[in-house]
Amino acid sequence: MDLFIQLTVSGLTNGAVYALAALGFVLIYKSSDVINFAQGELLLVGAYVTFFFVAQAGLAWPVGVLLALAVAVVLGVAVERTVLRPLIGEPIISVIMVTIGLASVLRALVTAIWGPVPRSFPAFIPRDEVLILGAVVSADRLWAIALSILMLALFSLFFRLSNEGIAMRAVADDQQAAMSMGISIRRIFALAWSIAAVTATIGGMLLANIIGVGGNIAGLGLRVFPAVILGGLDSIPGAVIGGVVIGLLEAWTGGYIGQGLNQIVPFIVLTLVLMVRPYGLFGQEIIERV
Amino acid sequence: MESGIFFESYRQDLTLRRTPAQKIRLALVLAFVLVFPFFADNYYLTLANQIGIAAIGAIGLNILTGFTGQISLGQGGFMAVGAYTAGLLATRWGLPILVTIPLACLTTAAVGAVFGIPSLRLKGLYLAIATLAAQEIILWVVTHWEAVTGGTDALVVPPATLFGLKLGGRGADFRWYWVILAFAIFTTLFAANLFRSRVGRALVAIRDHDIAAEVMGVNLFRYKLLAFATSSFFVGLAGALTAHYRTIVTWERFTIETSISYLAMIIIGGLGSVSGSIYGAAFITLLPAVLNNLGRAFRDVIPGIAGLIPQIQLGVFGGVIILFLIKEPEGIAKLWKDVKDYFRLWPFSY
């Protein structure tokens, strides 16, 4: 029973980390239909930029974090300007491919600036252990839970209620028609990428706090793919719940079965779930009316 | 200038190469391909062989992703199935490659079809996850099923012989060149033919509009599975060739990175284009080679940045992909077509 509680708690909290990483994915998909293969690299950049401001430049952490978020916004805008703008109206798959190129560029930049050796992250996010139902968790995971719930609420409201949110969904539906509404695709893309970079920076910070700042942060980009799909590609609550479910599945299989099966059990469960719910738990159906 | 092409019969109209220009081009390419190995050293032969295998794999992937519209992230896994099947058949039972390769292709086709079953319900990126699942599951099996894969770190495949001729050893690259070339030509022709006949057309129709295809009498499920199987068949071929050519099979060759780089090949080459797959395979294989050579050259010229060269190469690799897609989002095949169109009408554009 102890084991079960420990595994469950650690799965839940680790799932929250996945959720944070998954959110950026969903945001970009929701506003442009693009699967961002550079999501992991956005996490990486976010982590390193925070590292730079807080550890290397020695700023107080609230200032450093704010600056890092500002850099994320700039990065989002820069990506839009240089990469996405020329591709407006082009096949989505080309844009997806471009994110693969972007991933290389970002990774190159990071290693060129910070070198390849991973380092420990300044401990401004508390890492003390906390007891929950007799299970030990690290406080930074609780932060992950809090932050993912906060962003879930924030973004859900944003997409439902704000004009920009509606415009983003409109762009994802039909770019040309959205243009005819006077919606500036450029602006929307810049906004989407900035928001995604901001969430990635937050996710990257937490991740760096857990595993240190280093290249393998980027690996999480693809690892959260099952979480994203399980929740439904375009659903913000889906990203969070998908992350948590995958976290739990991994923890349980890791703890009870092992054999590295936790790499694939999520995929198997996921495929089975999709056979029943083809658009994930919360994803919106692709509308096919003829 | 060609002022239009006229055909006496539908048969003529249906040939793959129609105009004299096309025939001349084809002849030139063939001549080059036949003469090339006699002048190339092992390095260029290695590159050529890598391109050949990649082209086969890319055509396979393009059948599924480009023509049928099912994004696949499982390429690496399917290649692994082909490679391990061929490798195991050769090591365990000492079968010759003319047996191992077809069996490997068929096995991969079967595995591909199994992983295609979710396509009954899933679409688009949701289906992509099923292929990602294939990737992960296959790789897991390959690295954990030691009873079969041997328990050693890699599967060592005995050097192959073909019609009594040893393919391995020194000069292997030269001899393999011909084997790979033959398979590549077979794959190219098969795919090109497939897409000018009934089944291929149905697959393209599914990509363009599955409901309409269904209403026109195409059994979606059967054809999607067929796409998975046919595609995997060739992907398996690429895997099997890798196994025999490199005489060793290691899982690290078949990771998700591989899947992504094959996707890169077909997108950059041109989705839904057989020749595009070949261009893309060449592009993605040669780009790092070119960058490496540039890197080596620049390292000596500008020693100051020597330490950053690898990062620059990595960045440039990404940058070239981005730039290329910005310039020509529909790939090299389209670029090439535009060039041809331009010269066909030249100097009277419009």
Added chain:
Amino acid sequence: MLVLNNIEVIYNDVILVLKGMSLQVPEGQIVALLGANGAGKSTTLKAISGLLGPEDGEVTDGTIEFQGERIHGLDPAEIVRRGVFQVMEGRRVFEHLTVEENLRAGAYTRRDRGNVPEDIRGVYRLFPRLEERRGQTAGYLSGGEQQMLAIGRALMARPRLMLLDEPSLGLAPLLVQEIFRTIRQINREQGTAILLVEQNARAALRIADYAYVMENGRIVLEGTPQELQENADVREFYLGLTQVGQRKSYREVKHYRRRKRWLS
């Protein structure tokens, strides 16, 4: 208000679709643009609203002026902000948005946010059917309902010039009358100028102040509705009237027909 001067449009760098197209829409008027399929009507509208980009089309010659200023080459969003709004052909509603969200998307460029709810109610008054479906995902609306939504969405932008691409497409007769009445009403009450591309020539000519007929990328005929209605070709090919002014029966269409005079 809107002046197109000799514009040329090329798709994919090779296909020349508009070949010296000129037309004018005066302030506050309804101008109809008629023409066969593939004549380039939609292309003309997209050229005005700057929407050719995603289709690889390009205005290569000529000028487009709106209220004395050149608008061609501007960002489509800017063109909308200046008051030109296109209702695209084929009801391009945002499928995953609800009816109401679609309407709000239409008001995206509006600065007077406060009036938006009132305008939404206005659209519902015009199309009660939409109000019934306000929370429904637009992708599941029937064709006609989507068409209403597309027009309603345009109204939300309160444009000065509305470009309507075949608004009656797929609408039931009752609704066609309704739509044309609404168009005239919008024009009269809000002073919105309208460039109307329409295949239902009879209805279009009834509400238009001026009309053009285009064929093959250029204007072949223009005039007031009365003038056009007297043109024999227009009568036959666009209004479907026989020489004596009777409506022809579709059953009696001859297999070989008279060629149009303007196609020399």
Added chain:
Amino acid sequence: MAIQALSLRFGGVAALTRVSLEIRRGEILAVIGPNGAGKTSLLNSISGLYRPQEGSIRFFPAPDDEEGVELTRRRPDEIARLGIARTFQNIELFRHMTVLDNLLLGRHIHMRANVLTGGIWWGLAQREEIEHRAVVEEIIDFLEIEPIRRQPVGTLSYGLQKRVELGRALALEPQILLLDEPMAGMNVEEKEDMARFILDINEERGVTVVLIEHDMGVVMDISDRVAVLDFGSKIADGSPQEIRSHPDVIRAYLGQEHA
């Protein structure tokens, strides 16, 4: 074909409620009704895209076939094989394929090349392509779309696309042709062309045609019978003349102008 008490719901929306309708061999039947009345849903149910909750659709492939085939539980491709083809309201062509390929796809059920013979090409596949190409060329001639044979349909104008779509359905050599607003977006001249095609298909090829159309001129002129739907129910059914003066139809659909 006999449709009996067909009901179809989407969540709360009742698209069809107990619709019964008979489609007689060789006729042109027009289905009219206000927007959202359920006309397209009816066609979708026939071609197997929608699964009605209740009711039956029986199709009688041969004149002497009493039994008939039940369509409501069949897959769309099976229904196509039975000889029922259709066009769509919003044009659902294969946009990236050429006109020729679109039409050839219409021949799909009549061809038999498989992956192997197709990939090998020489032999069965080539022979078959040539054979069916001839059939398709005939349709191309008939619809007068020779010049655009090799164009990807995505770049064609709306009217031409409609024609290609009709051609694709014809290529299937159907017994019943379901047309969803084939003349929307056309001017009178083009509608005349289309009307002539439909009449020819019906008269010369003996194909039964079901036609949804909002242009009352067309409906009155070319259809043998008209059925009217409103809010998912059939409110009238009869000859064009009867329908024209039917009070419910005037109220719900036509308005005074057409009366």
Added chain:
Amino acid sequence: PAPQPASPDQGAQAPAQEAMAGEPIKIGAIFDLTGPTSDVGTPYAEGIQGYVQWLNEKGGVSGRPIELLFQDYGYKVDVAEQLYSQFVNEGIVAFQGWGTGDTEALRGRIAADEIPFMSASYSAVLGNPEEAPYNFLVGTTYSDQMLIALRWALEDWAAKGNAGAPKVAVLHHDSPFGRSPVPDGEAFAQANGMAFTAIAMPRGATDLTPELTQAREFGANYIVIQNVSSPAALLLKDRQRLGMDDVQVICLNWCADEILVNLAEGAAEGVVGTLPFAPPTEDVPGLQAPRDFLAAQGQDLNEIGLHYGQGWWTMAVMVEGGIQRTLEAGMELTGPNIKASLEGLQGFDTGGVTAPISYSEEDHRGNRSLRIFQVQDGQWKAITDYIDAE
């Protein structure tokens, strides 16, 4: 083929040697500077390059400079193949690989091309000339490291006054690299009455609690980690959090480095490691040359870390143990000759960086012993003398 050292007609080759004097000797190398293992690949690569430069400044080998043909391959197997064949073309006589992926992939090819090959992949199979005739190991194999670790655990267990044999859990990278020492370890444990279990660490994990709790359920007294530093550091932190401080952790070489200490912060204290190459904090004579060489360039060996010495000495064994001895024996510089020279190498002294290196025709494992180190005050300190795996 049997090696033919000091062939009788040496004199006949002498003129050829003269002609070659001053001619550079080409050695190929691929490095991971941008890929997933670039964190350790970079200092390793610098070590190799540093050694070559240092040697050339000293006048090279028998008067001939070494020309290193190298490139980053980003841990991509097919790029490794490209570079390998390119370098072979350009006339290399030996090759320095890097990871498991490329070492495995090139294994067949180097045997066919007769190119002696060393890398930082220490799978036991590579030390078996029947399987891999041209591969040579400088580092102690993972299997031997495992045996040494278990040997030490037995002693440590007894030294702490415990009765019986301890329970051991191996937490390993989920790949053949990770599992390669498991079977030998298991056999040893069985023979010595130790309870043994192997638990895979999933790739890219951000939480290793499940694996640790498994080890805890098993009742492990010792945890042996066969993985790289980052996940190992995460494991150490999670272990500390779960209060499993009484479990002694032993790192095999790829996680026993400075990166681990840095990333795990306090949690690495007391961890022991099997280090085939001495860390810079260890004052061994063999690290003096690299230390001075770096100092001359304004760099500090202690900052760069132990992988520098690892690269340096791997290259040194290849050059001094293989190439130099071939030249000194007056033989032509060919792959088979270098191989033969290496196979004649006995007790090659690396100045205390590793145990002395010896190869034979039957065995390409350079050594089978190493010292156990422990993290004390954030530094790796040797706590034993050389322990032999046999």
